[in-house]
Amino acid sequence: MRHTSRDIRTANRYQVLRQAIADSPVSRPGLARETGLSLATVATLAGELVELGMLVEAGFEESGGGRPRGLLAVNPSGGALVGVDVAETYLHVEVFDLALRVLARGHETLGPADGAPERLAQRIAGAVLGAAGRAPGHRVLGVGVTMPGLVDREGGVSFAANWGWRGVPLRELLAERLPHPIYLDNPMRACVVAELWAGAARGREDALVINLGTGVGAGLAFGGRPHRGATNSAGEWGHTTLLPHGRPCRCGRRGCVEAYLGAPGIVHRLRRSGDGRPERGPAGEQAGAGGPGPEHPPPGGEEADRRHEGAGSAAGDGPQEDQTAAIGALARGCAAGEPTAREVVRETGELLGTALADLVTLLDPEVVVLTGWVARRLGTWLLPPARAALGRHALRRPGTGPELVLSPVRTNPVCLGAATFALEGALAAGGRKDA
Amino acid sequence: MRHTSRDIRTANRYQVLRQAIADSPVSRPGLARETGLSLATVATLAGELVELGMLVEAGFEESGGGRPRGLLAVNPSGGALVGVDVAETYLHVEVFDLALRVLARGHETLGPADGAPERLAQRIAGAVLGAAGRAPGHRVLGVGVTMPGLVDREGGVSFAANWGWRGVPLRELLAERLPHPIYLDNPMRACVVAELWAGAARGREDALVINLGTGVGAGLAFGGRPHRGATNSAGEWGHTTLLPHGRPCRCGRRGCVEAYLGAPGIVHRLRRSGDGRPERGPAGEQAGAGGPGPEHPPPGGEEADRRHEGAGSAAGDGPQEDQTAAIGALARGCAAGEPTAREVVRETGELLGTALADLVTLLDPEVVVLTGWVARRLGTWLLPPARAALGRHALRRPGTGPELVLSPVRTNPVCLGAATFALEGALAAGGRKDA
Known part of the structure; x- marks a missing residue:
């Protein structure tokens, strides 16, 4: 305060x-x-x-x-900013100049052994130094790192379910290995900061940044700043309820937004449609009964969201590749005017708009931005039904309501956001020096 | 910005x-x-x-x-602050000293003829001058006025459905009739500011203030300040969906939070229970089919919430009095250990906790505060099942999660909040003078 x-x-x-x-x-x-x-x-x-x-x-x-x-x-040669997106099975690095243009990239896969804190710090530091070496002549002003889980911005990672971490001082471990200032945060916060600096939320006070990938989340900006919440884990919109007693979700609950709007949920709808068992849309989907049976939770979790955003060098590992391929095929089907593909995406867009309506009624934002690899692939066909459903279901206010747009950010938004944490840090540090 | x-x-x-x-x-x-x-x-x-x-x-x-x-x-004699809560059928005025203690009150009923802007301004000004006259020796530093509808803080009321207002310059009309600075806002914003100044949100960054009355709404505070939204109408939680295709709501949609947690919704549950047709709890309530038939929307709307908060001088006008009486009887039944009353309130508390879980998952607040006349009457019995359901349904985070508490504010929170707008205005104006 x-x-x-x-x-x-x-x-x-x-x-x-x-x-x-x-x-x-x-x-x-x-x-x-x-x-x-x-x-x-x-x-x-x-x-x-x-x-x-x-x-x-x-x-x-x-x-x-x-x-x-x-x-x-x-000043294009005024310095470089490094953004690192760490997930369970990969880490992706991008080096930016001060105009936020990509100078160099790096991508590495992570195995289970890399989940040991010291080892992961080593891998991150190596990837950062490697990528920075490919952008010579630029002094690195700072390194932003995003981690799945509960990230304590001051010190480290208080909780990461995938690796069983509790209270790991990751920033310290990185500071021992890198000569640059380190900034730690979570990927949803990075997505919203990327939109504030270089996307559709620039100049806005109140914005929602909806990440559609394997997982689903919401980055919230109020008063032009990211909203973090008491434990820096605000924005878990994917695990709020869209349909009580609906589909099982990988979090253990039922009917979560993510179970319908995450890539596996869309693929599920497509397969049922292909089976000649079209799943009913939001108006017809019954709670409790008649819904689809349990589905296997996607094995990848958060990280599959973004592995395809970046360098495109991700190694295939089965189910995640299936999802990417299926969403890609769906996008091609929509582009070709294929009726089943169009219908599946229309239903998904309608559910998206219905779910967003509650957010808009509650938070009254100026703009809602769709980001993430699923939004990038399917956005053209998701937007019209989503806008229509949002208009129908949100509480009516005078005026036109918030804009619903696709992110204009053309690079990996998580890396870009992580790099802007470093930029913000450098600006604040400059302020301290002359204070 | x-x-x-x-x-x-x-x-x-x-x-x-x-x-x-x-x-x-x-x-x-x-x-x-x-x-x-x-x-x-x-x-x-x-x-x-x-x-x-x-x-x-x-x-x-x-x-x-x-x-x-x-x-x-x-300084108890350093000045007086006036808070006015204007609703469709009444206006309530309280005069506070700088310690935020009530010095004087006033309550007046409003008829349909009072909906004309000039006439309403006259009624408000008269009530303010009358109440201030009952607190002699205190210089009035400012008057805060809350209005239902869309309130533009700068100029007036951009939209008030109940009186068919569009773009009424209410502040100007009041400034012509009162020699004090005028601050205009909406009642949910007042509730959250009251909790920040004198209630359970004092010293907190991120708080949710849930108003349970005839209507239901959420006051949101982020970074220690009220969140207003693009049109100063954030917080319409009552009209987000709790059960898709559920009960009809007075807003024209179905399954809204308010249809279950507003006083008429609770009374509806009680009556069905009294009829030997107990309505199923959240786990059993089917979407789409089997729900209760259409119910008459409560005639009072927002204002019935708060008419019973204040001076207690409200004249009865049928259905609203019925609600108050029914909620009062329910509270007495709970106190006496009457099983039907306890069960109805337990079910309502469970729905409240379930609905709050989505808010908590999304916004990650430090504290959730229940306010409003229904919360005051039933809070003791609502809290335990609400806490249990919140714990069950909110996304699990390490630590204990947010506190869920009853507001400690003992006066009308809308009047108190309106008065603190005047206090904040006086503090900001003092800042301007010496700047």
Whole structure:
């Protein structure tokens, strides 16, 4: 609850740099207009960012006869940011310049033996150093790492079910192996920060970022900042109830959002449809009785979501590859106008819109952004039925309601978000130095 | 998105005064300890609050031989704050001193003719001046007014279905009739601010305040501040879905949380139970079929929630009185150990916990507070089954999960919250003066 003027200065720095990244090259009055900050504040903050080497002077704006205005651009060689997405079966690394463009990538598979904390820290450090080595000439300003499970931002991983971790001081273990500042957080937080910096939530106060992959989650932003919750694990939307007594979910409950909107749930709907046993849509799906029988929980869990986002070098391991292949085939079927594919995706979109309606009624956001590999593959066909169902089911408010859009982020959003944690850290640290 | 150091100073003033109200009389080191602010910051802010006449020096603390510490107390005659709760059929006014104790009350019934904007402004102004006149010797620092519907904090009421209002500049109409600063907002926001200032959310970052009355809603606080949403209408939890295709709700949808947890929903369950047709609990209630037939929507809407909170002078008008009487009888039945009453409230508590589980899974709050007249009457018997169901249905996180508690606020929380809007306004205005 402690609020200091340093927090404000840091938040304003974020805004100015974020806008400069979006509009580079841009004049100071342009930045002031877009951020709502005064020209004097922008001039001061821009000066600090130039001093930190993040922005550079970039000539003058064409003007209609008046005094020419100086332009600022992001300094492409001002530093590198590393984002690491760690999951149960892989780790993916991306190195970004300050304009948030990818300079280098790395992808490694992880086996069960890599779940030992020291060993995992070693693997992460090796991958970071390797990827950074492929982006020479860029000083690394920081490394952001996301981990599945309960991540304590200060120290480590308080809980990770997949490896049986409890209270592992991962940041310390990484700091012993890497000479850069380390920032630890969870993947949903990374997705929302990626949208705030470089996606559809930029400049918004209240946004929901819905991750559709093997798992389903919601990144929440309120007041332009990610909402973390008491244990930094807010956003477990996938495990709220869509249909009481509905399909079994891998979490042990029934009828969870994820059981219908995660890749395995969509594939399940497709297979029943292919069997000539079309599953009824949201209006006809009975609770308690008549639903599908128990299905095997997907073996991959969270990580399968994102393994296909990145470098594309993932090794196949059966069921996860099946899901990717099935969702890919579904996307091709939709593109070809194949009726079964279209119907399965339409029903899924309708369920998505119905589920989102409760979120929108409760939270009243400005924008809802769909991200994740399933959203990227099927988004074109999911959006229209989802928008229609959202409009039908959300509490009516005057005006048009929130936008429902696909993420414009074209790289792995988890790595991008992890890298922006490092960028935010560097901006805050710069603030500390001159305080 | 503009963040200024004035915001910070204002937020820190809120914290210091909030803590002083809780602990008065209290030393500066005591305030620093409780707020987490530095002693220097507390000393500066306390000085400002003394200058504004809100705090006074109040002698010295007993000390074990060291230098005696000066104590600060809330200045009981430092000013008055007026909170007005406007509903369709009544308006309720309370006047508070700076320690947030009630100095005077007023209650008036409203008829259909009072729905004309000028006429309503006249009624509100008259009630405020009347109540303030019953608290002589206190200068009124501001008047907070809550209105059902969509309230635009800046200017007025953008939408109020009950009176067919669209874009009514209520604040302007009130400012023409009252010499005090006017603060306009909606009742759910008032409930959450009341808990932040004087209730179970004090000192918390992330809290949910659940209002159980005729209507059902959720006040959300994130980062120690109320979450408003894009149209200042976040928190419509009552109209999210608990059971798809379930009971009809007065909003026109089916299966809404409010249809089960609002007073009419509870009374409905009781009547079926009395008829020997006990309605099944959450596990047995079928979606789509077998549910109760359409019920008449409660005629009162939002306002019946709170008419019984306050002065107790509400005139009876049939169905609303029936609800109050029925909930009162249910409370007496529970107190007497009457099995049907206990069972109806147990089932309701179980549904409440089940519904809250999704909120907790999504938002990861520190505390969930039950407020409203139904919570006050039935809370003792609702809490145990609600806690049990919440524990069963919420996503498991390490640790104990959020507390689920009854509001400790003993006065009308909407009036108290409205008055604290005026207090916050006075603190922010004081900040502007010396800026």
